[in-house]
Amino acid sequence: MAHDLNRRDTFKAALLPLIATQPAATPATAQSGGRLVVSLSRSGNTRVLAGALSRRFDAPLFELRPRDRWPEDYEEMVAWDSRMREQGNNVPLAEDLPNIAAYDTVFLCHPIWGMDLPAVIASFLQSHDLSGKTVIPIITHGGYGAGEAVATAQMLAPAARFTDPFVLECNQERADLASLNQWLGENL
Numbered sequence: 001m002a003h004d005l006n007r008r009d010t011f012k013a014a015l016l017p018l019i020a021t022q023p024a025a026t027p028a029t030a031q032s033g034g035r036l037v038v039s040l041s042r043s044g045n046t047r048v049l050a051g052a053l054s055r056r057f058d059a060p061l062f063e064l065r066p067r068d069r070w071p072e073d074y075e076e077m078v079a080w081d082s083r084m085r086e087q088g089n090n091v092p093l094a095e096d097l098p099n100i101a102a103y104d105t106v107f108l109c110h111p112i113w114g115m116d117l118p119a120v121i122a123s124f125l126q127s128h129d130l131s132g133k134t135v136i137p138i139i140t141h142g143g144y145g146a147g148e149a150v151a152t153a154q155m156l157a158p159a160a161r162f163t164d165p166f167v168l169e170c171n172q173e174r175a176d177l178a179s180l181n182q183w184l185g186e187n188l
């Protein structure tokens with residue numbers, strides 16, 4: 001079961017030492033062994049994990065970005081993502097990945113947005129063929145867990161083989177901003 005806690009924790013325990021001990025300077029163009037790291041990150045939490053995986057496995061890192069900039073304001077961003085999901089996850093990407101066929105394993109690194117898969121990741125899965133590939137979800141969230149993300153990704157890439165996800169709680173933009181605003185209210 002994808003959300004089985006024990007298997008998830010085992011995978012997490014296996015992965016964390018790899019992330020913590022890797023040097024920072026392997027070129028992304030080195031031999032990948034068929035591995036690819038795909039990453040979406042707004043506030044940087046997921047980017048840290050994606051970069052570590054890329055260096056650990058000498059795997060190219062493909063950072064997903066929408067063609068049109070997303071809002072800087074957090075609440076507008078939440079509304080933007082839900083609107084994109086309601087509209088069928090058709091977010092034009094800044095770049096498509098031309099050679100997805102060259103990889104057999106994809107680390108799919110993303111945050112949780114709206115308790116689900118971000119519309120940008122859903123758009124990537126809809127526009128790239130992951131049939132027959134092993135997909136390893138690497139998920140960060142702000143305290144509410146992975147939600148429906150794995151189930152949604154499996155639905156959008158039904159012919160891919162998904163492993164149990166690595167799921168990590170990270171800081172949350174909303175909470176960071178609330179703390180900042182409280183401090184501003186008290187001090188300035």
Ligand SMILES: Cc1cc2nc3c(=O)[nH]c(=O)nc-3n(C[C@H](O)[C@H](O)[C@H](O)COP(=O)(O)O)c2cc1C
Pocket residue numbers: 040041042043044045046047077078081110111112113114115116140141142143144145169170171172173
């Ligand atoms: C638009 C938006 C929606 C979010 N929705 C959730 C959510 O539903 N549940 C949750 O636990 N965290 C939520 N978060 C927090 C992020 O999942 C969490 O901070 C994540 O680690 C951010 O990753 P990043 O720094 O790579 O962007 C949301 C963040 C954003 C920007």
